Amino acid sequence: MNQLLTFIRKEFLHVFRDRKTLLMLFGLPIAQIVLFGFALSNEIKNSRIAIVDYSKDAVTTQLVNKISSGNYFDIQRTLQSATQLETAFKKGDIRMAVIFPANFSTDLVHTGKAAIQVIADASDPNLATTITNYITRIVNDFNTQTALTAGRPLQIVPEMQFLYNPELKGAPNFVPGVMALVLMLVCTMMTSVAIVKEKELGTMEILLVSPFKPIYIIISKLTPNLLISIVNLFIILVLSALFLDLHVKGSILLLTFDSMLFILTSLSIGLLLSINAKTQQAAMMASLMGMMLPTMLLTGFLFPIENMPLPLQALSNIVPSRWYFIIVKKVMLKGLGVTAVWKETLILAGMCLLLFAISLRRFKIRLQ
Amino acid sequence: MITVTNIKKTYNKGQVTALKDISFSADKGELFGLIGPDGAGKTTLFRILTTLLLPDQGEANVNNYDIQKDYQQIRNCVGYMPGRFSLYQDLTVEENLNFFATVFGTTIKENYDLIKDIYQQIEPFKDRRAGKLSGGMKQKLALSCALIHKPSVLFLDEPTTGVDVVSRKEFWAMLKKLKQEGITILVSTPYMDEANLCDRIALIQKGEILSIDKPAGIVKAFPGDLYAVRASSTHRLLQNVRNYPNTATCFAFGDALHVTFKTPGSEPTALLDHLHKKDHPDVAIEKISPTIEDCFIHLLKN
DSSP states (O other), X not given: OHHHHHHHHHXXXXXXXXXXXXXXXXXXXXXXXXXXXSXXXXXXXXXXXXXXXXXXXXXXXXXXXXHHHSSSEEEOTTOXXXXXXXXXXXXTSOSEEEEEOTTHHHHHHHHSEEEEEEEEETTSHHHHHHHHHHHHHHHHHHHHHHHHHHSSOOEEEEEEEEESOTTOOSHHHHHHHHHHHHHHHHHHHHHHHHHHHHHHHTHHHHHHXXXXXXXXXXXXXXXXXXXXXXXXXXXXXXXXXXXXXXXXOSOHHHHHHXXXXXXXXXXXXXXXXXXXXXXXXXXHHHHIIIIIHHHHHHSSSSSOGGGSOHHXXXXXXXXXXXXXXXXXXXXXXXOOOHHHHHHHHHHHHHHHHHHHHHHHHHOOSSOO | OEEEEEEEEEETTTTEEEEEEEEEEEOTTOEEEEEOOTTSSHHHHHHHHTTSSOOSEEEEEETTEETTTTHHHHHHHEEEEOSSXXXXXXXXXXXXXXXXXXXXXXXXXTTHHHHHHHHHHHXXXXXXXXXXXXXXXXXXXXXXXXXXXXXXXXXXXXXXXXXXXXXXXXXXXXXXXXXXXTOEEEEEESOGGGGGGSSEEEEEETTEEEEEEOHHHHHHTOOSOEEEEEOSSHHHHHHHHHHSTXXXXXXXXXXXXXXXXXXXXXXXXXXXXXXXXXXOTTOEEEEEOOOHHHHHHHHHHO
């Protein structure tokens, strides 16, 4: 035990004496928060939506057909009542709901004017804006078209309602993304260098010829990185609360627990890279190239995963940050509890265990 | 104690042979030297004995533990100082020593008397980062770290390379003292003058052991007589001695040439006459006793 503590203490000394790396570790989350303030917009296809039609007349049927005819929306036909909508939104099954009230056709016949209700999940504000714009355009189109055939103008007005993020702030979407990206990068990069550095300096030779067990070496290497990453997590949370007015809606404890799980998964990836790499540079490059791109592209915070070709969608399943991103969105933005994220949590835990076990097995007890 | 039997090791899937059929043994409390030039296979042998590499063939035991099966036991009881400086450069002298003491489950205090002589010399710099030490001080720190857990077998891979003459002397004096503590020491060096300080030495070249004996025994085995030839114009002298028909070997050693003859007898005087004729008026020849280096070169020739 004393041995392990001394080893961990030594690892902390390495970290604190390397000022440049330290600056990068804590500068990265801050820079990312600032940079991603300007999120990107993008086209959306096949968004899952629900249509609840209480009127069920000729006009609504026509309009529903028109909405479903393009490839913008994928209508979830199973959802037939407003009561089902909330759970569907919370589970992320649908992005938007269009509701035709029961008095829709009577209003339209008597006054020539009727309203439909459009509810969008705005935790991803870009997506919400884009898909509500689509709906507005389709309805307006429908208005002018029927005006030509019927001879008198129809006035169907979509009334927008944004859930979770009514002001359509960009922050709610990119903060979980930044959390996933920063934690992933910092963890894999720091750890990937850790073991290969000892190999490069030759100190691994002495460590191997000692009573010290490989598992202790691994634990000592991971501990400082785990603590630093947790500090980083809280820096991000405090920054977003202070400057972006984004507070954690759900349980902080749950968020911290899942974050630690994600951190451990990322650390295990770094460990695996470190054990297989020959030089520090190779390990750095592998963690930057191999981790940064998949994390950015396949997590779902820059580009919605449902828009991707199927092979990429399948590939995104093995990217840990994808699951973590879902968890953070649910817990932080929607305020959901364990029951909503147990599946993602289990997936992360499984990945973490698997990666750690592989690393431990592949740890070389000899030089070659 | 160490026993090595028919160890063979190749790299790059057998393309490069590092060790061919090496066998030797060192007794408890013996100071055993591996003497040979760079690339002779010394480091490979150290790595095999410290369980860092597996040999292709052969067996080896350290403290009666098999290097393959009982690697953990060997790792618990030996001290190893690699040829390259392998301590944490960003930690201070004291932090390094403390770390290695703790990793081996001991404290600086417990074995201080063992390292006192060397550690005292670097103690004034104990708050300095190891990376900022001079070459000699680094080696002293590395030896302190390898000794701090009182190993029963000590492996030192070229501990004095890059160390000044005075420090080298001190270093060897240290090894003598450690030997008296009953520690078996296997030390390698490219410096022939250090060979005399070992109990026994193995001359190693291109992965083969040329000879194993006490330093005196190796010198004694030198066949024939050896002469030192001196004159002012050394380069021309070397040419002339080498061209002399009865010269067997002739090598430059500092300011002198070390020469052996094909047939013993009155050759030195004959060579003296020959060199006088070749315009070396100040030439002098004397009979000398061979050094380890002479023996090494002789063994290489055959």
